[in-house]
Amino acid sequence: MDIFKIIDDFQKIDGDAAGRIEYATRRHFMNRIGSKLATVAIPTVFASIVNKAYAQSAKAVDVLNYALTLEYLEDEFYKAGNAAAGLIPASDKVIFTQIGKHETQHVAFLVKALGAKAIKKPTFDFKYGGAFADVFTNYKTFVTVSSALEDTGVRAYKGQAGELLADPQILEYALQVHSVEARHAAIARRLAATVTANPAMKGWITGKEGAVPAIYAGEDNLTQGGVNLKGLASKSDAAISEAFDEPLTKEAVLAIAGPFIKA
Amino acid sequence: MKSKNNSEEKAGEITSVVNRRLFLRSAGLATSLGTIVLSAACNDDDPDPMIPGTGDAVDLGTGDVGVLNYAYALEQLEAAFYTQVIATPYAGMTDAEKTILTDIRDHEVIHRDFFKTALGDKAIKGLTPNFAAIDFTKRDAVLGAAKLFEDTGVAAYNGAGKLIKDGGYLLLAGKIVSVEARHAAVIRDLINPKSADFAGDDIINGDGFDKAVAPADILAAVKGYVKDTITGANVGK
Structure with a gap:
């Protein structure tokens, strides 16, 4: 997914980039993911998001x-x-x-x-x-x-x-x-x-x-x-x-x- | 039939899998007890107990107060439910079950009164529950409803956590959830003793997570159990 690559690229330049992403944007993104994907796919996607954007x-x-x-x-x-x-x-x-x-x-x-x-x-x-x-x-x-x-x-x-x-x-x-x-x-x-x-x-x-x-x-x-x-x-x-x-x-x-x- | 149409419309509005499941389970409970409701309705003063929201309009409010009022609303329903359970015990309630259900009643009454006190003049009114769909004489019906209320309560607090801005309130929610x-x-263990149901695969996902559900969807799931029309659009905002 492109969004991951974008966050990754930011990370390479600025280690704290993910922390700087607007909370509102993140939440919007999470909501979209939650409603669009099948249940099975959610855990993996969530984990990736945690890894790349939050932790x-x-x-x-x-x-x-x-x-x-x-x-x-x-x-x-x-x-x-x-x-x-x-x-x-x-x-x-x-x-x-x-x-x-x-x-x-x-x-x-x-x-x-x-x-x-x-x-x-x-x-x-x-x-x-x-x-x-x-x-x-x-x-x-x-x-x-x-x-x-x-x-x-x-x-x-x-x-x-x-x-x-x-x-x-x-x-x-x-x-x-x-x-x-x-x-x-x-x-x-x-x-x-x-x-x-x-x-x-x-x-x-x-x-x-x-x-x-x-x-x-x-x-x-x-x-x-x-x-x-x-x-x-x-x-x-x-x-x-x-x-x-x-x-x-x-x-x-x-x-x-x-x-x-x-x- | 009016309430059934409302339910179907409502179900169509809810998009997430989690919320749809919660709602369907709630609707299923009412449907499976439908025939009992019809016979029980004769003894009820309310002319049409199956139509929810015939009472007052109640707005939970904004920000943290809204979240606290949301919790207060849910605790009111739980407290009223268990008060009824103990006042009119189902047939064959064992001493052990009575002890457990009395304990739970006391906890819910304490939660309710705690929120009322904490909110002071910002507290919403006392709600009018509508338990017409629950046959309090039957163990299966009572424990099934208890399971629904408890699982819903957990999902509600889990979903409300991130809406809370004050660390003290967040901790309080954590102490209660x-x-x-x-x-x-415990309720799930009473229904199906010594099984995996206490934290069953029907409620815990593949990451070992309990549910977390947003206020709007919780309010939709419980609306059949309260006569007032509760608005929570600005909870946490």
Whole structure:
């Protein structure tokens, strides 16, 4: 497509050219693409556009590589779990196959979007320095870590939304992945509730209810938009905390994910 | 028949595949319940419950206020729906289901009241829902409608994100959309337990992305469920 070549040519002269293209023009272009092309062609085209016209801003590249780190982590985790003989009971296999499929798709999209700027896949230690030593032999541990990873993913993406205000299309992609992670989190939490016989664990997060305390720090927050909602609509603190998921900063997420990453 | 013609015209105006699918699913829900609606209509005070938009005209407004009012409108519909679900439980609702649906009702009521408070005197009026097409006595009908509302809510917030100019409001939308996605996953798991449907291929694309749908198309998809005529042409502008 000529538009790609044009952007490429600009890039050769001015590395930041894509960033200088008018947002309105870009959005118009995206809308046209979205309505004219068949569904199958859209992912590839979108990825190309991200690569060539958006991911050039340093901030967006940082956010996407951060996302890629977490997606690599999740992808490798489910690949290992789904491949481990006798770990996941037959009844739950379809769930983890579906989750794993999405993580692989997220990695593929981000790698394509970032192009040469994509980070290399880190080496992981899913035993978390020994804390989850039996993660691929004990289903209880596996489900627990899964729910923790998914909830962390939700918090991580949410924490980056504000960083993408100037990159509307990347923001939208991030939101589209964010809600998929939330769907994963809800189902993993429900499995964890059953497997660990913990009825306090629901698809949504009550207070700080979750497998690994550090991951849920601040989830019990009742103040939204600067207003303490305690007592709103005569609902309980538990319900109010459930109604809002809380973000985590990149630093907090990397501190949590750190022990999973060997190099 | 009038509403059916309106629906077909509306469908013709919508160009994107995503939006057409959302709309068709919404229309399909109403159609599949059409016979039940006819019998239920006898007990309804409203002379013609199938004609949407017989209430007031409601303009969501411009800019970030418009986006917040848009969210407020959707949360009003969700809150009203689940309030009805709990007030008149469907036949055979288990304790576990009741707990889940009560939780969701509370979340939606909290979202609704939060937006109302946050918007203050810029808030739109309380909307009049039209759930005549939903048979609240039947599990399939209620959970099917819940799935539609939750998936639509997720797609709506995802599509509205880039229209928000203020980082604080964007974060708030982010805090709520993931809860809506949790609802969607759990409702889908109630409908088809232990399946891939919680994040099914019918809603998640080949890049592993959830839907993101623009306000105009969401409003078209839900117009059958509200009596007021909602205008969102300037949301985010």
